[in-house]
Amino acid sequence: MGDRARRTHGTGAGAGGPDVGELLVRVGRGDEAAFEQLYDVLSKPLYGVVRRLVRDPGQSEEVTQEVMVELWRCAGRYSPDRGSGLAWAMTVAHRRAVDRVRSAQASADREDYVGRRDVARPFDEVTEQVTSRLEQEQVRRCLRTLTEAQRESVLLAYYGGRTYREVGELLATPLGTIKTRMRDGLIRLRDCLGVAG
């Protein structure tokens, strides 16, 4: 169990594929062939997350491209003692996509705000697009170990790009509670998935 979990997190998008961390190290040395493999391993989770956050297909494509180019540019910063390559790459990707969403909100469409309220709910819709069925099953099962309130807070932030303040407003819940829910929710998810740091 623990072995499988570790293996999945080590190999990135699926068992048997090349290790994302090793690819990043090679990419950091300018290895273009390694970058092509990195694209093949990362593009689906990357595009999936960006699409959830950014929504608009054209912009999602653009942001995905930006993140891949960014990974090419700064792969030299990655080292294996900083965690798995997948986690590192997804950290870069998520932050970039969230920045994009927030700057778009700052400039205009506050009305879309309410529309994002349902982000936490249609997890089924998310998982429809999942390519790695095992991964999907395990994550879905583990998300069920969270309380509904924890799950909603975690997913509104991760897939919805909301700040904890916005989540607090949306759910009419004190900010201290939201922070705790996010942390406790991730602790449960971590323990269920058997993730090692």
Add this chain to the structure above:
Amino acid sequence: MNTRPDAEIHALTGAYVLDALSDQERAAFEEHLGACETCAVEVSEFRETTARLALAASAQPPAGLRDAVLARIADVRQEGPGTGENVVPLPRSRARRWPLRLSVAAAAVLLLVSTTLGVLLARERQNSDDLQQQAQAVAAVLRSGDADISTSVSGDTRMTMVSSRDQDLVLLLADALPPAPSGHDYQAWTIGDGVRAAGLLVPRDGRAFLAVHGIDTATEIGITVEPAGGSERPTTDPIMQLEL
């Protein structure tokens, strides 16, 4: 453990990894993170955890994306290890440019220019003399026969440039420009035979204005993210480049 004075900031590990903090809170937390080993371990574990949420959301990207990405990296320089640790640069994309020389669209740009200036003027009464001068500079450039107006879009940021060789002046107006990463500023450069610092673009509510005097032989204006206050030479790749 939770009774320590930093217990409250410690509780932000979850929100931090979910990118659910404001820029300021994020910066404060990162400072705390350097001194808190338990937090660093938790952050690392949470990152592995959210990576699994990413895998679970996997979706097939559009077919042309792979080739587009591979074509792009051909002319992107890699940076060495250990630079700009916590700085996640802004969205960058190849700027699209539409020259609007003496077209109907120029009227729309003119409207944008005056609106932006108007808003800035209303907001910063203390600097209104400065802005009056800037408004005059805009008027002078627009009156000159050779004013060239172009707009570039990078992400949501729209950069409008009005330039005049006769007046030896370029006006830059940014719209929906996100705040620079904490401890950093946007710096403009004129690029020609050499690279010259041309001033800082400081967004207020997403809007920024900069008049660049003395364009000489420059063929491009570049914008980079630099340590607060600006640098003597650019230290990062431009997030935006505008052809003159």
